[in-house]
Amino acid sequence: MTPEPTPNDDATGLPGVRTWRGVYTAVLVSFAVWIALLIALTRTYS
Amino acid sequence: MNGLDYAILLITVLGIAAYGTWQTRGRHTFKTFLKGSGNTPWFVIGISVMATQASAVTFLSTPGQGYLGGLGFVQFYFGMPIALIIIAAVFLPIYRKLNVITAYEYLGQRFDLKTRLLGASVFLLQRALGAGLTIYAPAIVLSKVLNWPLHITIIGSGIIVIIYTATGGSDAVNATQKYQIGVIFAGMIAAFVLLLVKLPIGLTLSDTLTIAGSMHKLEAVNFSTNPGQRYTFWSGMIAATFHMLAYFGTDQSQVQRYLGGASLRESRLGLMFNAVCKIPMQFFILAIGVLMFVNYQFEKPPVYFDQVAWSQRAAQGDSAALHGIETRFATAHQQEEETIDTWMKARHAGDRAAESAARNVAMQAHDRLEAIRKEARLAVDPHDKRNDTDYIFITYILDHFPHGLIGLLVATFFAAALSAKSAELNALGSASIVDFYKPVLKPNASEQHYLTASKAFTIFWGCVSITFALCLSMAENLIQAVNIVGALFYPVMLSLFVVGFFIRGIRGTAVFWGGLVAQVVVLVLFFTVPDSTLSYLWYNVIGCITCVCVSAIIQQVVKSPNAPQSA
Numbered sequence: 246m247t248p249e250p251t252p253n254d255d256a257t258g259l260p261g262v263r264t265w266r267g268v269y270t271a272v273l274v275s276f277a278v279w280i281a282l283l284i285a286l287t288r289t290y291s
Numbered sequence: 292m293n294g295l296d297y298a299i300l301l302i303t304v305l306g307i308a309a310y311g312t313w314q315t316r317g318r319h320t321f322k323t324f325l326k327g328s329g330n331t332p333w334f335v336i337g338i339s340v341m342a343t344q345a346s347a348v349t350f351l352s353t354p355g356q357g358y359l360g361g362l363g364f365v366q367f368y369f370g371m372p373i374a375l376i377i378i379a380a381v382f383l384p385i386y387r388k389l390n391v392i393t394a395y396e397y398l399g400q401r402f403d404l405k406t407r408l409l410g411a412s413v414f415l416l417q418r419a420l421g422a423g424l425t426i427y428a429p430a431i432v433l434s435k436v437l438n439w440p441l442h443i444t445i446i447g448s449g450i451i452v453i454i455y456t457a458t459g460g461s462d463a464v465n466a467t468q469k470y471q472i473g474v475i476f477a478g479m480i481a482a483f484v485l486l487l488v489k490l491p492i493g494l495t496l497s498d499t500l501t502i503a504g505s506m507h508k509l510e511a512v513n514f515s516t517n518p519g520q521r522y523t524f525w526s527g528m529i530a531a532t533f534h535m536l537a538y539f540g541t542d543q544s545q546v547q548r549y550l551g552g553a554s555l556r557e558s559r560l561g562l563m564f565n566a567v568c569k570i571p572m573q574f575f576i577l578a579i580g581v582l583m584f585v586n587y588q589f590e591k592p593p594v595y596f597d598q599v600a601w602s603q604r605a606a607q608g609d610s611a612a613l614h615g616i617e618t619r620f621a622t623a624h625q626q627e628e629e630t631i632d633t634w635m636k637a638r639h640a641g642d643r644a645a646e647s648a649a650r651n652v653a654m655q656a657h658d659r660l661e662a663i664r665k666e667a668r669l670a671v672d673p674h675d676k677r678n679d680t681d682y683i684f685i686t687y688i689l690d691h692f693p694h695g696l697i698g699l700l701v702a703t704f705f706a707a708a709l710s711a712k713s714a715e716l717n718a719l720g721s722a723s724i725v726d727f728y729k730p731v732l733k734p735n736a737s738e739q740h741y742l743t744a745s746k747a748f749t750i751f752w753g754c755v756s757i758t759f760a761l762c763l764s765m766a767e768n769l770i771q772a773v774n775i776v777g778a779l780f781y782p783v784m785l786s787l788f789v790v791g792f793f794i795r796g797i798r799g800t801a802v803f804w805g806g807l808v809a810q811v812v813v814l815v816l817f818f819t820v821p822d823s824t825l826s827y828l829w830y831n832v833i834g835c836i837t838c839v840c841v842s843a844i845i846q847q848v849v850k851s852p853n854a855p856q857s858a
Contacts, residue, residue, distance in 0.1 A: 258556060265559065269376045272566045276372040279570050283365065283511040290504025 296698030303702035336561025343714040355683035357580020361508035369527030374535035375566040379559040394546040401791040402799035411726035417780035423759030429708040453753035456713040471706035478703030486582040521826040533831035537781030544718035594620040594667040596682035627656035720749035782834020805842030
């Protein structure tokens, strides 16, 4: 069954992004980049 | 379809289903059947969450949506990264700490039994409706490909999913979804490449984008503040965030996928995988529709893509009128093709004035073509309730793709249907047994009894969804219909959890009545306010705020603590 949260749960295990706050920030940055690209596509070809 | 296509279709679909059943043979207890073994790595969770959301509807209907409406639908997914971060940071740790099987168990622990049953009931109702829509998509494909009656293909594809979900459970769903999504991506990438290859010789990528952009197919972001416009930047960022929070955070078909993770870390990473990948994926699928649109500027499409409905209408005595529409459509398409050709020649010659003039002529020709298409739609259904959007992609596949690839793409639709439908049935069975049967009807039975009952409920809900699919008459295209059904019930589901997680002072009775009032408000809005005035996505925001406010007011009036327990 689902184990109790352990100290390992706090580590992301990702190279370069060690905290969950860092992971969430990276996700938001990639989201912002996509929005910017979509706006650029819209403005260029409409 | 020829023998090669059928072979690829059968090997893919039956092979995946058999693999899932074999992989999980004899390893079920009641809890692992519902929740999985609890050792699923993040990548499998990520794929499973993605495959559960991306049903056959996504791959059948979304390219058609891109063909007709362009890239604007991608804005619906703008709320997803934000919602998934909130779920990973707040919802998930609480679910894992309480070691729940269904999300609604949390409501029982935080509030009381009636609030738990309210949440579970709303989920069962909306997911059973949604499952009916999910099964409709592959049935359309089979009906078109095999020329079989739709009700036969609905029953046939429904039975395949029921057998393998009831025998395999949650582990089978997780085990097979990674292969299903592999088939899906292979099929969609092949379709994208082939559409690029099939563009007319001499037409550059820049020309393609210019044509699509001029015909309003590349308007990916719209900053309009009109609440009657379905997909805008603001409805995506605000209303869709509520919608996604409800779907991924409280809909058991999704919660069940990530609760099977080996640790909190694995579940979180699985969600973040989706937060990063979903918008590019939807953009890519919509782009397939846009490419199809440009291809059809140089080759005449059917005036109405649901050719079975068109033929039926002709057989009812309107064949002369319909033939007249087809003839005018062919002439108008020929004119449009010539004007686009002139436009592109002027563009390649660098003559700006001639390019601008030719572009305007091409736009007028396109408008005439669209007017004839609307005439054709009204000829099939004078009330304009039928929609041929879902038939666009499958028509293109069958008319233009080589054999072998046709089989792969039809298998894609089935793989997507199997993965989403099995996850839905698994979740419906779980909620029925964990939230109703076990606590209310039979509290002290054996594990074996509950396992058997879980399988029985899975079969029951499969039959309910098949029955619903048989009764469907589509007024919307499928991808929008699925989201509209969700928006009718998600506000209440989400608001129960929002109150539970974030507002400590409110107790069970207050939130129960607050939820019921919110449900009534949403249904009244749906039946009385036209969609052109208030788009369905905003129901999520209005319903959630209504529940929170009404609950707070009732709590202030009643002031009677009822099972005060906070997470």
